[in-house]
Amino acid sequence: MFIEPNITGERRGWIEVICGSMFSGKTEELIRRLKRARIANLKVEIFKPTADTRYDDVKIVSHNTNSVHSTPIDNSQKLLLLAQNVDVVGIDEAQFFDSEIANVCDELAFRGVRVIVAGLDMDFQGNPFGQMPFLLAKADYITKLHAICVQCGNIANYSYRKIPNEDQVMLGEKDVYEPRCRHCYKMDGAVQ
Numbered sequence: 001m002f003i004e005p006n007i008t009g010e011r012r013g014w015i016e017v018i019c020g021s022m023f024s025g026k027t028e029e030l031i032r033r034l035k036r037a038r039i040a041n042l043k044v045e046i047f048k049p050t051a052d053t054r055y056d057d058v059k060i061v062s063h064n065t066n067s068v069h070s071t072p073i074d075n076s077q078k079l080l081l082l083a084q085n086v087d088v089v090g091i092d093e094a095q096f097f098d099s100e101i102a103n104v105c106d107e108l109a110f111r112g113v114r115v116i117v118a119g120l121d122m123d124f125q126g127n128p129f130g131q132m133p134f135l136l137a138k139a140d141y142i143t144k145l146h147a148i149c150v151q152c153g154n155i156a157n158y159s160y161r162k163i164p165n166e167d168q169v170m171l172g173e174k175d176v177y178e179p180r181c182r183h184c185y186k187m188d189g190a191v192q
Contacts, residue, residue, distance in 0.1 A: 011112030015105050017135050019121035020145035022159040023179045027092055030118040031068050034090045042087035046070040047079060049096040076101040083108060094119035095130035102134035123168050124161035147179030158185040
């Protein structure tokens with residue numbers, strides 16, 4: 001995808017959302033799309049929430065250790081200030097942003113920016129996570145990725161938490177979470 005001028009020469013923006021469970025390749029797909037935009041000589045800015053410090057304080061890093069430099073921000077409104085004169089904005093871990101993230105992405109798209117957002121669509125309890133439902137509602141394009149269930153090998157769309165903790169946000173990797181299919185997720189009592 002690329003930003004194509006319309007008949008009047010004005011850029012048209014849109015919102016792409018990449019969602020799924022943990023270990024489904026969301027960040028990997030985000031990085032792939034952003035690298036392709038750079039190959040096309042588009043001006044790209046990349047952001048992540050300051051709370052995401054799992055692999056690196058500044059870089060967006062996939063589970064496969066592919067990475068790209070980003071700007072950590074603590075408030076979605078900063079996107080409007082920091083994404084001036086750009087063609088493409090990438091946002092990782094969108095579920096951790098504040099309640100204005102969907103409106104900010106909408107504003108960027110109205111400005112003619114291609115906005116690519118990645119995030120978990122469900123939390124460990126199988127409920128919609130953070131602002132992702134609002135981003136999905138505003139998206140022009142949605143890609144839902146699946147992991148592989150570690151229990152049975154079927155496609156997985158749930159992030160099963162292996163450690164007892166009721167906090168919705170708990171950063172972790174394979175030591176804390178594993179991908180599960182609907183059946184295996186329910187079998188361990190994760191869904192009531």
